[in-house]
Amino acid sequence: MKVQAMGMLGILWLVIIFGFTNIGKARRESFLINCGTNSSVNVDGRSWIGDTVPGNNVTFSASGIEASTGTFGGNPVYEPLYTTARIFTDNLNYTFRGTPGKYFLRLHFYPLAYENYNANESYFAVDSNGLSLVSEFNVPGEILNKNSNLLGSGGNSSFTSLVKEYFFSIDANVIVVDFIPTKGSFGFVNAIEIIPVDDKLFNDSVSRVGGNGGSSSLNLNKRGAETMYRLNVGGSAINPSQDSNFWRMWEVDSSYMVNSDAGSEIRNRSNITYPSPNDTFVAPLPVYETARTLSNTEVLEKRFNMSWKLEVDPDFDYLVRLHFCELLYDKPNQRIFRIYINNRSAADNFDVFVRAGGMNKAYHEDYFDVISSKTNTLWIQLGPDTTTGSAGTDALLNGLEVFKLSQNGNLAYVQKYSNLEGKKTSKSFVLWVGIGAGIASIAILAALVILIVWFCKRKNKDDDAKKTAPGWRPLFLHGSVANSTANAKGSTAYQNPNGTVRSGRRFTLAEIRAATNNFDESLGIGVGGFGKVYKGEIDDGTLAAIKRANPQSHQGLAEFETEIEMLSKLRHRHLVSLIGFCDEQNEMILVYEYMANGTLRSHLFGSDLPPISWKQRLEVCIGAARGLHYLHTGSERGIIHRDVKTTNILLDENFVAKMADFGLSKTGPSLEHTHVSTAVKGSFGYLDPEYFRRQQLTEKSDVYSFGVVLFEVVCARAVINPTLPKDQINLAEWAMRWQRQRSLESIIDPQLRGKYSPESLMKFGEIAEKCLADEGKSRPTLGEVLWHLEYVLQLQEAWLHSNAGENSVSSIRDLGPVDEGECEVQDAATSYEEHSGSISVTTHRLDPTDPMAFGVDQFSQLVNQQGR
Structure with a gap:
């Protein structure tokens, strides 16, 4: 009985010790924050807590603006998470109470439309614990660039949201994420995700590309990393819910291949094992269950290969991780190939069976490379090694990851968003501002005289024009319409300063309200980028489609003027006819012929x-x-x-x-x-x-x-x-x-x-x-x-x-x-x-x-x- 009691006591001590250990691990908890709301949502099987929910172990320095939208055009799985955001016009930081260690930080962005905050005009920076993550960052520009890269590669070109993922180590008890808007601009974030990472995820010493067998130290305890690409080669996309360790997203690789036909997809979902428990964190099993192997390996010339072309930021160090699992051969020397990174040899005589220790065994290899300031492309190529005596001339790859490594505490790369009409600055602009200031100082007196004369001429104008809001002023305040003449029915011809004649009836707002029963929602027949469209009946009993501009729309005065100008000079059976317009009291309304079948x-x-x-x-x-x-x-x-x-x-x-x-x-x-x-x-x-x-x-x-x-x-x-x-x-x-x-x-x-x-x-x-x-x-x-x-x-x-x-x-x-x-x-x-x-x-x-x-x-x- 005494022996049994001592045994039970020992077990009790083990339970206590294990419990304390788990308590210690529990402190390195994940943070899933739904920004801009006090509501929690369930997405990909996990609960995301609103950033203003009490007791969420998160504080932020400024309230900012809680934004939400009722429309969503992205992946419906993420709709609950991406329909809210926190907008900030001043510095904003989130502080998370944690413990020292390594973490994944993911920032989720979806450019939702909210009031007059146009995401195209949003520029901001993000820092975390002294590490600069992005600078002069524009979310729509980043999405456009990503889609543009895929256009040339046969990609799906359908990204509507963006997730930026970072890896870093902290030695404090807090994780601070700072958002800093560019002066005169604003920023936003939809969700923040922080996941603790196992210490064994990365080895410090990795093979150097072109280093003749040499290695380089990553020193990730003092450096951060950004995930540039994470691809499931030869298989379908792997969602975060399928990667239960770190909830990573794995994209399909075919969009990035120079020729997707160069690699055939193979799969084997039985008996895949990891060589050690530490490797279970490296990648989920679905990555190793599919692969690409070379197509047409029986041709006479053995110089073809599989190639992936990846756009990266120049002047940074990169860690390239390749995942392998031999799915077909059960003995060595059956598949030996070479690995090239940026046209330099990374590995020769590569036999997955030998390196992994057998068939169906997960294995990965890391390589270190430096991208110069003269290029922004990273090439990954696998091809046969004909110098060996292998039975086949083949190559195999299961997964591919690329990480950008920080330089002196910096991961930020200032991207040129050439496809946006937003912010465009240059050094020459500063020079011209100085010259313009000098000229302006000379012209001030003349401008004052002109202004006085203008006010004198305007004092008898209609007061409605004075009340019109900036950006939504009637056309005649913009010099677009002048010298108008009207007939008895209200049909008017307008001539702007460049001589273009515009015809069409100028409706009063009262007439528009009467035609639409004061914009009765039951008469709504559609919604577009400009605003809502109503079915109406104008005074002569004619049915009309009446389009009313929405002040929160990304379209506005320019589109309004263009529509009138174009349709005023165009008449054709297969073009919708413009009947007229209304520009009273901050309104911009267009009246068209009614199209009964929509x-x-x-x-x-x-x-x-x-x-x-x-x-x-x-x-x-x-x-x-x-x-x-x-x-x-x-x-x-x-x-x-x-x-x-x-x-x-x-x-x-x-x-x-x-x-x-x-x-x-x-x-x-x-x-x-x-x-x-x-x-x-x-x-x-x-x-x-x-x-x-x-x-x-x-x-x-x-x-x-x-x-x-x-x-x-x-x-x-x-x-x-x-x-x-x-x-x-x-x-x-x-x-x-x-x-x-x-x-x-x-x-x-x-x-x-x-x-x-x-x-x-x-x-x-x-x-x-x-x-x-x-x-x-x-x-x-x-x-x-x-x-x-x-x-x-x-x-x-x-x-x-x-x-x-x-x-x-x-x-x-x-x-x-x-x-x-x-x-x-x-x-x-x-x-x-x-x-x-x-x-x-x-x-x-x-x-x-x-x-x-x-x-x-x-x-x-x-x-x-x-x-x-």
Whole structure:
């Protein structure tokens, strides 16, 4: 009994010791903070505590602004976390009570729209415990850069949020995260995540690239690191909930491969083991269950390889971690290869089986490299080592991580956000400010005199103009409208200082309120980037669509003026007509003709409306193409729409398509120029990648967007859908892969199956493919697209008549004469001449057998005249 008592006492002491040990470990707890709210939410299986919830072990120095949004366009899993944020205009720091050790810090950003805080104009810095993390940081710019990098690599280009992850060691009892907005700007953060890290995650000594077997000390106890890339090679994305140790996100690698076909995916989900318990923290098992191996290993020339191209920040040290697990071979000397990093040898005679100690054993290798200031690219390449006597010429990789190492306490790299219209500073700007100040001092006296005269002339003006808020002033206060004349019905012609004549009725706000029953929400028929659209009835009983600007919208006066200016000088059957506008009492309201059948998108998906037929879809596409072709060719320099999408193609009561929303439109380049240099604007998913990269707008940018519309018409799905598998998120890329295989029918809208001419679908796919050419010069014009779409319609009509018992294609209807005010392209070229503000149309018949008639290589119907 005494022995048993002593045994029980020993066990009790072990329990006590273990309990105290666990208590000590518990102090190194995780912090999951939902910023800008006093509510807690459950995301990816974890509870995120609001930053103002009492007793959350977190304090912050300033309250800032609690922001929230009711709209969310990202991954629905993160919607509860990303619909709130804390905005700060002054320095703000979060303080977390913890214990010394190593940690992962993750900062979550989603650029939500809140009041007049435009995320494009947000610039700030972040520090933590003396380590500079980012400087002059702009979240939308970072997201655009990431998407732009993937555009050239076949990526999904669908990032809408951003997570910045850092690794560092602290020797204090607190973790402090400082947010410092740039002077005159602001910053924001949606969520903060702090995860304690096992000491064995990184070894201090790692192999040096090109060092002939030498090694380098990372010294991570005194240096921080930023996670640049974490890729699951050969497998699907691994969500944080699948990595229960550190809740890491592992991306798909194919977007970063130079040629994804160079590596074949393999998988084996049985009996994967770690060589030691410490290695369980390195990566979760799903990373080692999939891999890429070389494709076409039996070719005679053995110099091919698998390559990943990664954009990094120059002038930093990098840690590259490669993950391996031999899934096929159960003996050594079966797969031996070389590893290259930035075209330098990192390892020769690499045999995973030997290094890991067997088959199905997880293994990783770290390499240290220095990126010079002259490059921002990191290349990872694996290829066969033909100097060995291995049985195969192959290579294998399961996972890839890249970490940027701090330099003198700094991880920040000032990024150039060239694609934003936001902050743009330079040294020359400072010089010009000084020169301008000198000139201004000389001109002050003259300015005072002018100001006095101006006030004298203004004192009898309407007081309403004085009450108008900055940025939302009526057009006549901006010099945009002058010399107006009105008739009895209120139709007015306005002429601005540059001589452009604008016509349209100026409505009073009282008339608009009467037409919309004081903006009754039940009359709302849509919401756009400019604001809400209401159905209204103006005084003569005519139905109208009334678009009211939202002061919190990212669009404003510029788009309002552009819309009026463009539609005042454009009249076409396939362009929505502007009836008038209202600019009273801080309001900006546009009145259009009413389109009874709404948007094209609503008839494709996302509503309860019955689907339209393939023939109707072709007629709608033809109508939209006619409207765009008129824009491009109907004036001396043409007009580029810049926001072509299915929600901007409206349908009237007869399903006649009309282009709408010209707020982003631009006048085309002059004869001596090939493009218009301008900041990137448009809708994601429809955006021309060439315009995105170069900021050079051309008519071919509209052609690209129209090509996306054509695929949307075929597939009846959203152009960006983050809920789909990785390779299907972006419609344009997904549909193009099927089109290049000539298998577009595999992804056609199920509502169309058996109801279309296979030949018409084939020609339609060829047109869309041409529109989405990488380079604008390789894309057809809208006139050429229109010609081929009309041919596709004739093929469909011939097929319908044939199925209805018709014996000849000759029964195809005559397309008839050109409608008044309409630019038809039916085996014809159209020229325009401008006379005193009016446009005359001249149509010349073309020979369809002439290969030079359309200026680009033709599709097969030019030599196959059946159906024309």
